[in-house]
Amino acid sequence: MTARAYLDWNATAPVHPAAKAAVVAALELVGNPSSIHGEGRAARAMIEGARAEVAALVGVEAENVVFTSGATEAANAIFRAGLSGCCGKDIAGALRPMVGATEHAAVIAAAGPEAAVIPVDAEGIVDRDALRAMLVAGGPALVAIQLANNETGVVPHIRSMAEIVHEVGGALVVDAVQGPCKLFYPLAYELGDADAVFLSAHKFGGPKGVGALCFRDSRTKLAEAFVRGGGQERGQRGGTENLPGIAGMGAAARFAREFETDFITIEPMAQLREEFENRLNQLAGDVVILSKGAPRLANTTCFAIPGLEAAKALIAFDLDGVAVSSGSACSSGKVKRSHALAAMGVPDWVQAGAIRVSIGPTTIWAELQRCLSSLERQLARRSKASAA
Numbered sequence: 001m002t003a004r005a006y007l008d009w010n011a012t013a014p015v016h017p018a019a020k021a022a023v024v025a026a027l028e029l030v031g032n033p034s035s036i037h038g039e040g041r042a043a044r045a046m047i048e049g050a051r052a053e054v055a056a057l058v059g060v061e062a063e064n065v066v067f068t069s070g071a072t073e074a075a076n077a078i079f080r081a082g083l084s085g086c087c088g089k090d091i092a093g094a095l096r097p098m099v100g101a102t103e104h105a106a107v108i109a110a111a112g113p114e115a116a117v118i119p120v121d122a123e124g125i126v127d128r129d130a131l132r133a134m135l136v137a138g139g140p141a142l143v144a145i146q147l148a149n150n151e152t153g154v155v156p157h158i159r160s161m162a163e164i165v166h167e168v169g170g171a172l173v174v175d176a177v178q179g180p181c182k183l184f185y186p187l188a189y190e191l192g193d194a195d196a197v198f199l200s201a202h203k204f205g206g207p208k209g210v211g212a213l214c215f216r217d218s219r220t221k222l223a224e225a226f227v228r229g230g231g232q233e234r235g236q237r238g239g240t241e242n243l244p245g246i247a248g249m250g251a252a253a254r255f256a257r258e259f260e261t262d263f264i265t266i267e268p269m270a271q272l273r274e275e276f277e278n279r280l281n282q283l284a285g286d287v288v289i290l291s292k293g294a295p296r297l298a299n300t301t302c303f304a305i306p307g308l309e310a311a312k313a314l315i316a317f318d319l320d321g322v323a324v325s326s327g328s329a330c331s332s333g334k335v336k337r338s339h340a341l342a343a344m345g346v347p348d349w350v351q352a353g354a355i356r357v358s359i360g361p362t363t364i365w366a367e368l369q370r371c372l373s374s375l376e377r378q379l380a381r382r383s384k385a386s387a388a
């Protein structure tokens, strides 16, 4: 029996050993990356190495990568500062914000209350016709659509969204946080020609509190520095760089790219997920698996079973040594209803019962079995209670 089963990789992934080694190596460097002496140059070289790794993963030039404190900061930077030099034009300040209805709370908050919300279908995929109609009616926009949803794992085909946005006018910003190590195709391919993309290192084996904002075109920049300071990060994000975090992110990005070029590694994960969902069906014939009919990440199952309330189930799983989450984790540690599931028109009982199991490259069947055994006990208690 494994010590505990960690099945919450969409919340955060365990740190990859290579990322940990890179963090330690960075901590051993004394120099400030902006200093011109040898120590400073060594620190700078480490940052530029990490930048090249992130750029290769996303499929952009290294000079177009800006390190941030995470995805939340990147989203805020884009919507608060605006973009300039995007799509061959200077569009700073000219674009109104638009967001998909199932975007992460960080993106919705960054876009602000004035952002137009693009509806999604029952699987959680942005409605292409609505996107086009909203762009035609309202003019060019700064549109945020996620590469994959953190709750259901649905992958809404960003390539075609980018085509629509560019055809009608505007810029596409993609929250690619849930992409690395979970997609069936390489991240750089899935992103199409999205104008701006952001990542958070801790979702794919890097440390927490570091991320990157990447631009497709080297003319594109934040219209003004989001963090004003000493001109670091091409003048867009001031402050001495988080060298250990950035080094760790670079190592994690290298691992993610190796992982996606080797299909032998994604398949076992997809098979584990498939087997898990088969067993779920056997345990509870009335289980609802969200977005099951749509293209999904290889690692995510979001399900609900009648009579099983997520808030209580999470505690029961935890007591049984299984870490899973409800449809949406919340910063306060409380389980709250998910705006994304509501936008998909999911019935109330499914929203209240949605449990997310998300796995990663090192997940083994024993962990999923432990989750299923806990679930079986919970279902037995449910039957007893309803018989009483």
Ligand code: PLP
Pocket (backbone or CB within 6 Å): 010, 011, 069, 070, 071, 072, 073, 104, 106, 107, 146, 148, 149, 150, 175, 177, 178, 200, 202, 209
């Ligand atoms: N976007 C998605 C899809 C996420 O899953 C998360 C984290 O849960 C974020 C953005 C925010 O990432 P961070 O908290 O690392 O800034």
